[in-house]
Amino acid sequence: MSEKYLSVSDGENCPVCNNPTMKVTAREIDVPHFGQTLLYSSLCRNCGFRQSWSYPLEESSPHRYTLYVSDPSDLTSRVIKSNTASIKIPELGFSMESKMSSDPFITNVEGVLQRVKAATQTLNSWADSKEEKEKIEKVFQKIEKAIAGELPFHLIIEDPLGISTIEATNPKKLKVEELRSSEDAQ
Numbered sequence: 457m458s459e460k461y462l463s464v465s466d467g468e469n470c471p472v473c474n475n476p477t478m479k480v481t482a483r484e485i486d487v488p489h490f491g492q493t494l495l496y497s498s499l500c501r502n503c504g505f506r507q508s509w510s511y512p513l514e515e516s517s518p519h520r521y522t523l524y525v526s527d528p529s530d531l532t533s534r535v536i537k538s539n540t541a542s543i544k545i546p547e548l549g550f551s552m553e554s555k556m557s558s559d560p561f562i563t564n565v566e567g568v569l570q571r572v573k574a575a576t577q578t579l580n581s582w583a584d585s586k587e588e589k590e591k592i593e594k595v596f597q598k599i600e601k602a603i604a605g606e607l608p609f610h611l612i613i614e615d616p617l618g619i620s621t622i623e624a625t626n627p628k629k630l631k632v633e634e635l636r637s638s639e640d641a642q
């Protein structure tokens with residue numbers, strides 16, 4: 457059985473004790489007779505709560521997940537993004553193509569916004585004109601509002617391999633579409 461380590465995300469909120477002490481790991485394992493399987497496991501350092509779930513990779517196909525985030529509780533929806541996926545937030549003018557983001561992660565919607573915020577901060581440090589800095593400052597304010605749950609937005613994840621997923625706090629706000637081929641995922 458061969459194993460490929462994919463990603464780790466620490467400081468997630470524990471569903472049992474509510475402390476930000478959950479560590480989540482994802483590994484790709486090759487199980488004899490079953491094929492490639494994605495195995496997630498999480499462990500809370502505070503209360504010891506443990507959870508694991510697996511995902512057969514060979515049954516996966518191109519998918520698009522669209523989550524409408526309009527309430528602070530939506531920010532806690534879990535986001536599992538593989539290295540083949542792209543992320544878009546049209547309302548923030550944000551788009552991260554899979555080629556640029558080979559970094560897989562498991563976090564929640566707020567964690568995605570924190571990443572967007574960090575990327576915007578980097579852009580701001582590169583900006584050389586006052587005009588450009590003002591433009592980035594406006595985007596920055598929007599991100600802050602989104603983090604505070606005051607700006608509704610759509611989080612779109614497209615994955616040609618269908619490994620990524622969103623586990624919505626409010627499942628009715630999540631739209632899952634199967635794409636015909638990876639060509640559709642743009």
Ligand SMILES: [Zn+2]
Nearest residue numbers: 470473500503
């Ligand atoms: Zn706990």
